[in-house]
Amino acid sequence: MNSVADVACLCGKCTKCPVYNRSVCSAASEEAMVQLDRISHMRKFSRGTVIQAQGEACDIVGNIVEGVVKLSSASANGDDHIVGLLFPSDFFGRLFSEELQFSYEAVTDVTLCAMNKMDFERFLGEHPDVEHEMLKAKLDELDAVREWAAITNGHTTMQRVATLLYVFSRRSKNQHLDITAPTQLVVHVPLSRRDIADYLGTTPETLSRNIQTLARGKVIRIINAKHFELLNPGELIRHSGESRADLDRIASH
Amino acid sequence: MNSVADVACLCGKCTKCPVYNRSVCSAASEEAMVQLDRISHMRKFSRGTVIQAQGEACDIVGNIVEGVVKLSSASANGDDHIVGLLFPSDFFGRLFSEELQFSYEAVTDVTLCAMNKMDFERFLGEHPDVEHEMLKAKLDELDAVREWAAITNGHTTMQRVATLLYVFSRRSKNQHLDITAPTQLVVHVPLSRRDIADYLGTTPETLSRNIQTLARGKVIRIINAKHFELLNPGELIRHSGESRADLDRIASH
């Protein structure tokens, strides 16, 4: 009955979950954890998989354990835009709604601590503490989304690019990456140029030009398409047009 | 002890509240309503008042009963952007956070059903049903903000302007306006050109040019700076670049 992937959950209790202490589960009591163990199981999705599509019924929710998921909206004209990125410990899926408004797609290989949506909704009803934690998390997310919208709205492409690079440089510490580089200055952006461009509301061409400009200015060094070395963080912050405090707040999400 | 404005609340129970059935309060039991009555009171703010400023401690929350409130974020550079608009029945304020990330400013004269933040947080802890409703409302809001961000990100100014006009044409029915016009085709946008421009991520000049273009094309008629007659809704939808279904979903918020 259970697929191979399911075994991962049965082996280790939720308390061994690598993102447990940062996810909404951390509010759960011991009794609640036992229940969560029962209704959740690990699932893996490979890079490029559309986990759930816009307009479909949403039946699975959960926490991202590893990888990056993009949240995108397809307009009627056919052009779609990335409206959010989900990292490990972020909650996945849309509770209390019949129909998905956005598509969820695995940007990298993704491991998900998945639950049946209705099971989890029932669980939340029985555990107000966890629901309370969920509310707080969503309020924070709301602020972060608004903040990001303000950035993409009023800034030049260069400012957006610099902001994104800075945010990823801070977030990558939260990810489970094998960074064997000697310094912390290597930024890993697992998205393709097109995805980054969509997220920033620009085109791959303009994005590329700006990245090259930063490289020519010795602000970054391009190791390869998805890895950058941060040579001059101060200059990067200056290019972003934001104060360091603001950037750090955005990065902490 | 109570100011004059407070009397408004003491006169009528929450059940008489004009936005009761659309606000989060509608989930409250009778017993809970009595408590809400006790901790809430009506407050009025005149046009232009900064109700709570970014960075300040947030001490009041509540529901908007009448008027429009803008939510704005001031960047370090000084330029600020409107990241959201609040209409009657929308929840006001930021729960479970010490410091406000955005400023709340009254765009029109505003009537607020105000509560002390800590009182209301305590109330939510004692009434999981209402907190559940709050969570659902915030999840919807999150989708709406993401949707709006996608629009301002990838579209031309004309598309944004058309979208805004259409959304306001649908929302104005939700407002308590004295529209004495014979038809429903009068759209009231209570914001100044600068505010609209900030919200759309453009400038007053470009905004004005686009409005005039729509007027020259007989899509709208400019009654005055804040009132427009919708002559050709179909053309407006075409200019927005969105499908009618999408627009209606955005408008319903």
Place this chain on the structure above:
DNA sequence: CCGAGGCATTGACGCTCATCAATGTGAACA
């Protein structure tokens, strides 16, 4: 009724960015 000041509009100009097209690069495949 008139003047003043804020707001909206209109015009001119330059720059950024999207678009189209071509070239370069890296990884997966046989």
Place this chain on the structure above:
DNA sequence: TGTTCACATTGATGAGCGTCAATGCCTCGG
């Protein structure tokens, strides 16, 4: 190892939009 295909970069061009500046309009207060 070569072929292929997707992806990234680079170049040229024009349109859209921000900026600065001037003018017009409305409202409020005297």
